[in-house]
Amino acid sequence: MTTMTETSARFREFKMPDVGEGLTEAEILKWFVQPGDTVTDGQVVCEVETAKAAVELPIPFDGVVHELRFPEGTTVDVGEVIIAVDVAPGSGDAPAEPEPVQEAVPEPEAEEAPKGRQPVLVGYGVAESSTKRRARKGAEVPGPAAAEVQAELNGRAPVAPAPSPVPEGRPLAKPPVRKLAKDLGIDLATVTPTGEGGIITRDDVHAAATPATPEQPAPAVEEPAAAVSPAPAAAQGARETRIPVKGVRKAIAQAMVGSAFTAPHVTEFVTVDVTRTMKLVAELKEDKDMAGVRVNPLLIIAKALLVAIKRNPAVNAAWDEAAQEIVQKHYVNLGIAAATPRGLIVPNIKDAHEKTLPELAGALGELVSTAREGRTSPAAMAGGTVTITNVGVFGVDTGTPILNPGESAILAVGAIKLQPWVHKGKVKPRQVTTLALSFDHRLVDGELGSKVLADVAAILEQPKRLITWA
CATH class of the missing domain: 4.10.320.10 (E3-binding domain)
Known part of the structure; x- marks a missing residue:
């Protein structure tokens, strides 16, 4: 009979890590392995969704999958064991079935990450959490123990799971x-x-x-960040559809409520002739120094905001409620609001103030493509200082954006349209847009906010100021 010591040495358990910054739980979206599959150190075994992003989890040791503790769709506390692996297959009899996962069990020393090896995720290890697990109704049960858990939740006998496809053939x-x-x-x-x-x-x-x-033609927009996935189809004849609020969308809702009712928002507007900016965009597209990067109006708007912040550095700050201090930032992590299938996210370009125009264009392109593919990491969304939200891609003139928590200002960019405009004393068709700047009135007064917005508008009207004011 295998002893407990031998079992602990032979079977290792992988816990749900903190894949973000102090997160307490994550939902298992997809298992990429099944019991009996061979896994190697660094192999991705599942995808989970946190309050910030979807993340793939690699396992830190070799072996054969013995058990998946939770089915897909289950929300699991950080620190809970999610998979057990036989690291010495064939060395003896399999251990007895583990105790029900609801009960507390001692953690064997073998569960710790190998010494001298850097963890592959932020906060790898265990974070204390009191949040309860929640299982989605009707979730597929991939492993034997998970079947028992689901059956216990549903009040019925467990049903043997269907055989899984061979991973190599996926x-x-x-x-x-x-x-x-x-x-x-x-x-x-x-x-x-x-x-x-x-x-x-x-x-x-x-x-x-x-x-x-038949495929419908896409709307003529400049830079949509991502297409939002369709809502769940309603049952025939249903008058309502209920969609669980969780993951990124839940975090967004909480953050927006907190921001709206904590920071006193002020929003100012300006309508500006951007005809010269549009001509500059067309010229930059033909410039060999910009080859290989995407050039669009958002690039020039981002550069204009960075120059405005340089001229008015006090706007780049944060309010420390605990210390009752204004924290001035001497760097700009420029956030770009992006619509994704999981909801609105705001990844940011680190140290955007130090980047040349080609470098800024490359960073914007990478940010958008990563968001579209759902690969934005929690680190990419942390530490922003100011944000741009481009509502113009949806044909909207402007809006009153809510501040990203911890930031002092957010610039909304409306649709660029051909409109009649007085230019050099005559009414002519010109490319025009409306900008809206929301700011935290605790640390940005009306004069400072107005100067920042006016500077952005002046640069977009006369892009040569990117050189003379930089």
Whole structure:
């Protein structure tokens, strides 16, 4: 009979790590392995969604998967064991079935990360949490122990899980695409891939979901960050559809309520002729120094805001409620609000004030593509100082944006439209847009906020000021 010591040495358990900054829980979106599969150090075994982003979890040791403790769709506390791995297969009999996961069990020393090895995730290890686990109704149960847990939750006998497909034969698709397919009820094995290297794309999944519907032309917008995934289909005849608020969307809701009712918002507006900016954009697209990067009006607007902040540095600050201090920032981490299938996120470009125009263009392009693919990390969304939200891509003239928590200002950019405008004493058709700047009135007074907004507008009207004011 295998002793407890031998069992502890042979079977290692991987806990849910803190993949962000002080997060207490995460939802298991997708398992990429099943009991009996061989795993290697660094192999991604599952995808989880936190309040900030979707993250793939690599396992830090080799072995054979013995048990998956939770089914897909379960919200798990940080520090809970999510998978058990046999690190010495064939060395003896398998241990007895583990105690129910609801009960507290001692943590074997072998669970700790190997000494001398850097953790692969932020906060790898365990964070204390009192949040209770929650399982989604009807979630698929991938492992034996998970089946017992789900059965106990549902008040019925456990049902043996269906055999899982061989991992090597899985269709090639990124985790966000797999989640989209799951939400739409599409079997990826039936989807024809069009991506490079045989990878299934979002468009492939949507095409499989509606093969008889002709593709509609996309609206003529300049820089949509991402298409929001369709809402769950309502049952025939249903008068309401309820959508659980969790993950990124839950965090956004809490943050916006906190910001709106904590910081006294003031919003100012200015309408500006950006015809010369649009001409500059066209010229930069042909410039060899800008080859390989995406050039659009948002790039010039971002650079204009950075110059305005340089001229008015007091706007780049934060309010420390505990210390009752204004914290002046001598760096600019420029946030760009992006709509994604999981909700609005605001990743930021670190030290944007130090970047040249080509470098800023490259960083913007990377930020947008990463958000579209659902790969934005929690670190990329932390530490922002000011934000730009481009509502103009949706054809909206402007808005009154809510501050990103911890920041002092946010600039909303409206749609750029051809409008009649008085230019050199005559009414002419000109490219015009409306800017809106919201700021925290505790640390930014009306004069400072007005100067920042006026500077941005002046640069967009006369882009040569990017040189003379820089």
